[in-house]
Amino acid sequence: MMMRAFTDSFTLNSRRSLPHSSGCCITSLHFNPISHFSTNPIPIPFKPKSNIPYSTDPTHARIRQLLHHKSKTGFDQLDDALVVFDKMLHLKPLPSVIDFTQLLSALVKMKQHSVAVSVFRDMCVKDIPVDTFTFSIAINCFCHLNRVDYAFSLLAGIIKRGFVPNVVTYNTLIRGLISQDKPVEAQLLFRNLVRFEVIQPDVITYNTIIDGLSKRGHISKAVMLFRYMEKKGCKPNTITYSTLIDCLCKLRSVDQALDLLHEMTKKGIHPDVITYNSLIQGLCDFSRWQEINRLLSEMVTKNISPDVYTFSILVDAYGKEGMIKNAEDLIEFMIQRGQFPDVVIYSALMDGYCLRGQVHEALAVLGTMKRRGVVPNVRTYNILINGYCKKLNVDGAINLFEQMPSEGLTPNIETYNTILQGFFDTGRHVEAREFLKEKMMVNKDLKLDIVTCNTVLDGLFKNRFLDEAMSFFHLMQSSGLPPHIYTYSILIDGLCKNGNFGMAKNIFDSLPSKDLSPDVKTYTMMIQGFCQEGLLDEANELFVEMEANDCMPNDVTYNTLIRGCFHNEKYNEASVLIDQMRARGFSEDASTTSVLLDLLVSKEHDPAIIALRKKYLT
Secondary structure (H helix, E strand, O other): OOHHHHHHHHHHHOOOOOOOOOOOOOOOOOOOHHHHHHHHHOOOOOOOOOOOOOOOOOHHHHHHHHHHHHHHHHHOOOOHHHHHHHHHHHOOOOOOHHHHHHHHHHHHHHHHOHHHHHHHHHHHHHOOOOHHHHHHHHHHHHHHHHHHHHHHHHHHHHHHHHOOEEEEOOOOHHHHHHOOOOHHHHHHHHHHHHHHHOOOOOOOHHHHHHHHHOOOHHHHHHHHHHHHHHHHHOOOOOOHHHHHHHHHHOOHHHHHHHHHHHHHOOOOOOOOHHHHHHHHHHHHHHHHHHHEEEEEHHHHHOOOOOOOHHHHHHHHHHHHOOOOOHHHHHHHHHOOOOOOOHHHHHHHHHHHHHHOOHHHHHHHHHHHHOOOOOOOHHHHHHHHHHHHHHHHOOOHHHHHHHHHHHOOOOOOHHHOOOOOOHHHHHHOHHHHHHHHHHHHOOOOOOOOOOOHHHHHHHHHOOOOOOOHHHHHHHHHHHOOOOOOOHHHHHHHHHHHHHHOOOHHHHHHOOOHHHHHOOOOHHHOOOOOOHOOOHHHHHHHHHHHHHHHOOOOHHHHHHHHHHHHHHHOHHHHHHHHHHHHHHHHHHHHOOOOOOHHHHHHHHHHHOOOHHHHHHHHHH
16 A cells, blocks of 8 residues: 555656656556567577577576676677577576576676667566566666666556565666656655655665756755755765765865865765865865865875876866976876876876967877877867967967878867867958858758857957858857857947947847846946947946846956046046945956046046045055
8 A cells, every 4th residue: 555655646746747758658557568668679689699509408507607697797799698598488497587687687787778678578578487676677777778767667567566666676766867867856756755665765865866966066955865864864975975075066165075074084984086086176176285285195094096087187287277397297106106197187288288388398298198009089189279279370270170080080069169269369260251161061060059159250240240240140040059148248249349339239138038147248348338338327327237136246347337437537436436346356457547547647637636646546
C-alpha cells in the first residue's frame, strides 16, 4: 500500500512537468516496457565473429567464471559478449539470473548501453528470470541513453512483477533526471521517496541531488539539502563537501568555501586533490597568493599530490598575472616530478605570453610542446591567433589559421570571430567583409553566433558604414538570433556617435518590450547622448532612473555626466556630482580633469569656477 501511495503521488504530481515520449507517459505505472523495446530492436548476430573459442560442450561453471571476471572489466570485443549470450540461451537448464545480470554488467562496462537494452529485451521476451538488480541495470542504460521516460516505465515493470526497487534503482533514476536537466522532477521524486518512506536515502542519493543543484548555481538549496542530510543522520563524505566547495568557488564565495574546508577537516572528513583544486582555482580568481601557498603546503603535509589540473590552474593564474617566470618554473618542477605538462598547461603558458604581447615567445612554447610529443589543439591556435590580432598583426594570424588543417585541426567559430575582429581593429573593413562572406557565411559547418554579429555590427559602425550596419542588424533580427543587451548597446553607441541620437533613443525606449534590461554601459551611452544634445535634464533623469532600476553608476557614468554639466555650464550640479562620485570611491578621469583645467583658464573670473578651483584644486 505504501508503494502504491508513493507511485500514485509521483504520477499525479509530475504528470504535467515530465515530458511525454511518443506513445508513453514518463510516470505511467501501467506501461509495458517490452513492447517499446520491440519496436526498434537492436539485432543480435546469429554467428558473430569472436576470439573466444566456441566450445561444443559449454558448462555452467565455465560461463559463470568468465562472466564473474568480465562483469568487472568488460569484454575485449562486443562480438565476444554476444557469443556468450548466444551460448547461454542454448544451455539446459538456463543459467541463473545472476549470470545474465553479470553479462549486462559487462556490456555496461563497455558502455554498450543500447546493446544491453536489446539483450535485456530478449531476456524478457524469452521469459528468462530477471530480478531487481537486472531491472536496475536496464534503467541505468536508458538513463545513459537520455531516455529517462523509458527508465520510469521499467520502474513500473519492477513493481508490477512484485519486486521492491532498492536505493540503487532510485539513485539511478534521480541521476537520470538530473542528467536530462530536470532537477525539479528529481527533487520531487526524492521528496516522495522520503515522504512515503519508500527507501532510506543514502549518501549517493544526497550527493546526486546536491551535485545537480550546485551545477545549476542553486547553492542555497544545495546547502539546505546538505544540512537536512546531516539532520537525518546521513553522514556527508568528501564528495559532498567537494561539490559544495566547487560551487561556492565558482560563485566567487571563496570565504564560505574555506569555511566548509575547515568544517570537513574538523569532522574528520579528509579533503582530496579535487577539493583543493576547487579552492586553489577560487583563490586564483582573486589573486590571493598567500592563501594559495598555504593550501599547497597543507596538501604536502597531508600527502595529497597535486595533479595535472592543479598545475594547469596555477600556470594559467601565473600567466594572467604576468608572472611568466613562475609559470615556467612550475612546469619545470612538474617535469622533475615525473608529471608531464599537457596541452592545457602549454596553452595557458602561451596565453600568458600573448597577454604580455610576446607572441614570438608563445610560438617558441608551441615548438617546445611539439618536440615533447604534446599535440596542439584548436584552443592552442586560437590563443596564438588572438595574440597576433591584439598586436594588430592580422597577416600573422591568417598564416596560423591556414596552417591549422595541416595539423588536422578545424578552426571553430572562435577562430573566425577573432580574425574578423582583427580585420576591423586594423581598419581593414573591406577584407573583414570579404572574410565574412567568403569564409564564414558559405561554410555550412560553421554556425555564426552572437559574437560574430556583435563584431560585425561594431566594426561597421566604427568605420562609419551606418546604413550597412543597420541592414546587418535587421538581418540579425530576421535570422532568429536571440537579442542581447550587448548587441543593443553597440547599436545605441554607433547611432549616437554617427549623429543619429533620435533613432538611438527610440531603440533604448524599446528595450523593455524585448525583455531586455539596460546595463551600466547602455545607460552611460544614453546619458552621453543626452549631454551631447544639450538635454541635461533628461540626462539627469536617466541617471536617477538607472539607480532606481538597481543599476549602479560606475566611474565612467559619473565622469560622463560631470563633463556634460561642464559643457552645458551647470557648474554647481557638476560640483555635487563630483562629491557623490568621490564618496563612492571613484575619481575624475583624465578627460574630466582636462575639461576642468580648460575652464579654469577660459573662465577664471566666473564665481562658480572659482568655487570649483577652491574646492578641488587647493
